Amino acid sequence: QQQVKQSPQSLIVQKGGISIINCAYENTAFDYFPWYQQFPGKGPALLIAIRPDVSEKKEGRFTISFNKSAKQFSLHIMDSQPGDSATYFCAASPQGGSARQLTFGSGTQLTVLP
């Protein structure tokens, strides 16, 4: 059972455009929603994260929008650059538990054309 559904699987955007990646979750116990960026041959790296008490968080060109009632969150990359070409993963973890157990989405391969 996939608890975090991510779309699209792949995305091609022109330089300067806006990239939008969407995720939906089922577990209402989730209280932490990070986005990770992974370049080929590298490990995932935290990009930005949000908690459900806010509807939006912005860090530079990256923004997370969060809709608690719809159980959806999305990553917006403004002014997309070729260097942003990577695989992006959304994730979620529940409050409580013995550790922050991340459940990842299936990933989105982003290609930004020059």
Next chain:
Amino acid sequence: DTAVSQTPKYLVTQMGNDKSIKCEQNLGHDTMYWYKQDSKKFLKIMFSYNNKELIINETVPNRFSPKSPDKAHLNLHINSLELGDSAVYFCASSQDRRGTQYFGPGTRLTVL
């Protein structure tokens, strides 16, 4: 300067063999993790240790055995390797059980 390091980076082996992957972090973190990334890039947690104590043990074949000799090291031993074990294995660490997880560069395991 490497924060989370793994050895080896690549591992090619025959079915039935036993192999180990090592992970070390120099961040002073208390919690370490092992993840498996399959050929479709799907990432799934396998294990987590906090100060050498096993705290997460997902549904993983018991051929996989993690060991944490100290809080800076977390190794993964795999017995009787199978074709389906081929994947990239990532180690990660966090300052504590709820902290941001920092991933290592991964170990690509290929079982022939």
